[in-house]
Amino acid sequence: MPKLLVVDDEPVICQSFTWVFSSPDVEVVTAGTLADGWRKVEECRPDVVVLDYQLPDGSGIDLFDRIRAADPRLPVIFLTAHGTTDTAIETMKRGAFDYLAKPFDLEQMSGLLERAFEAARLVREPGGPAAEVRADLIVGRSPALREISKQIGRVAPLDVTVLILGESGTGKELVARAIYQHSRRADKPFHVINCAAIPEGLVESELFGHERGAFTGAGRRQIGRFEQANGGTLFLDEIGDMPLAVQAKVLRLLQDQTFERVGGRESISTRVRVLAATNHDLENLIAGGRFRNDLYYRLKEVTLRLPPLRDRLEDLPDLAHHLLAQFVRETGRDVSGFDPDVLEMFQRYSWPGNIRELRGVIKEAVLKTTGRVILPEFLPPGFTSQTGEPSAPPAPNGAERPVEFDLAGNIEAMLQAGEKGMYARVVGEVERELITRVLRHTRGHQGQACTQLGIDRKTLRNKLRDLGITLDKVVTDRADPSDD
CATH class of the missing domain: 1.10.10.60 (Homeodomain-like)
Known part of the structure; x- marks a missing residue:
């Protein structure tokens, strides 16, 4: 009979799992501490573990590490009441099956346990696949953001190319940095290049470098970003704006990790992980002959799609306070919070510029605020009219x-x-x-x-x-x- 071990110091949580998930087909075993949890792991040999992140005698990560050392195939689902993005990414990077915040939905948990038990069954069968490693982002607790965070934790340790898609201002570079920081290359260089911000004729030289005399003005050899980032990570932002001629050279580099500097004949090897991002629809660019189909498929070994801010408005309060604290540190202003009406206005606005626009609005308000609280009158001109004031409905x-x-x-x-x-x-x-x-x-x-x-x-x-x-x-x- 499959066994489920629940390690949580809240009796009501353990009782809920026992009442809901105990059946003739599943045995539920509970523990309230790290020590008791490890003892139950050794005694009953569970098929799936649900583990609280914070326990009275330490962090659930400690027990997780012991479980992984003893049986890396055992699916572990983390629970937490006070989880952060770093917590989610760290647990998923270490190989947790999934990560849920309390209070969790029982139907969601039921589906998750069903997949975990199936993964446990498959890995114990000869030739079965490894247990699926699920991964949970930056600031916020919305379901969409938790899913992105999971994917970050899942892909960060792997040397795969990642294509990050999303509207302008959704935080694509933040996601790239999170992948880098949680990767095995975190102690190596991380370079960012915005393909849209460099004149078309200089993109190739910026990426691959050039030899002296390669073109007018090339008075000395220049080392390109691919060479500078050797062993590390290169983030190609706005890759949809990369010239076609350069796309061909990037494709070759991704395929065999070699290139030549502009004006040079020497083949140079590099070991660099590429992360790319764009707010363009690359498939439309391909149809219009402006982006290489083969490069597109080479870039999208893993694709992350970031939701626009309007689709995760529940994250707005956390984001707003996070940005406020950041600007207070930068400016030294004594501003402690927002008038509730300001937060309501934020919720009514569509944020076409996404997080980048929110940053601009809050920074301007911090600089204009005369007291300790940001009031509606300190928001940028026109913002109030865009969000609207109360109106009466038609009869x-x-x-x-x-x-x-x-x-x-x-x-x-x-x-x-x-x-x-x-x-x-x-x-x-x-x-x-x-x-x-x-x-x-x-x-x-x-x-x-x-x-x-x-x-x-x-x-x-x-x-x-x-x-x-x-x-x-x-x-x-x-x-x-x-x-x-």
């Missing part, structure tokens, strides 16, 4: 909203029309009118609106959603008497 059925809100008259009209379900409609109209008026009075400041309404922010956000009150322009459905 039901597309009708014009009345100039004056007449509750008694509306109720009487509904009675005469024989309407049903009046309670929900009347309450909804009253709430909509009240919240719209208060938001207009506070000029869209939700914190002040909550104070005047006597409700918390969560309740206000729920009401805005349920009533269809959007925050895309100033409330103008009718004048507020308090403004007169």
Whole structure:
């Protein structure tokens, strides 16, 4: 019978695994410490281990290392309540099967355990494949970011070419650096070259170097980046902008690790790992004859696709505070945080420039802020109008909203029309009118609106959603008497 060992110091976690996953087909064994966990590993010989990252007597990494030394084929799934990107990458780089943050979804865990048990079965069969090594990124905890982090941990130790795709500003160079830092070449050189930032006629010389007299102005020999990065890693950013003639030479280097300097005949060998990135659709470039098909397939031994910031807005608070702390250190400004309305405005914005744009917005706000908290008025000009201020929704059925809100008259009209379900409609109209008026009075400041309404922010956000009150322009459905 397959055995599952759960090593976690939280009794409720261990009980949950026992209740949910114990069956005639699976035996669940639990432990609460590193010492007890290792004893259970030796005694019951589990097929899969679920291991908490932090235990009372030390780090789960210590037990993981002992397990890997004794049986590198045993799938280990890490759990943590306070995981970071480095933690995720480190566990996956060491060979963990997967990594989940608490609280985890039971359905997700069930599917993960099913794959882990299957991997354990296969590696114990003659000729079976090695257990799948899954890998979890930079700042944030969204599912999309955790998946990228897993892939980083998985590919970092391997000497494979990685193609990183994503919109401009999504952090492609950060991912490349993370792969490098967790690779076996981390103590060797790391060079970055932006193919779009170098004049077309100089790209080849920059990459491969040139001999003296190779072209006008070449007064001395120059060593190129491929030669400088020998033994290390070279990151080719914006590779979609690389000239076709240079693409052919890069392809040859990737195939046999040799090249010649511009104007030279000597064949030079180099051992360099290539990471590449682009925001272009390379398949479209190939169809248009602007990118080599063979180079594309040589680059994409592994492909990582980074999500745009708008698809992982749950990471925005962590990103914003991380960048704020960075700029505070750089500028020496005494700024401690964001007004809640600023973070709400960040959530409403589409961020076409992604993380790069967020960096610019926060840096400008830090430099303009006069107090310790970044307020909406310190954001760049035009940002407020792009994110929007509160507006009232159209009346039901597309009708014009009345100039004056007449509750008694509306109720009487509904009675005469024989309407049903009046309670929900009347309450909804009253709430909509009240919240719209208060938001207009506070000029869209939700914190002040909550104070005047006597409700918390969560309740206000729920009401805005349920009533269809959007925050895309100033409330103008009718004048507020308090403004007169």
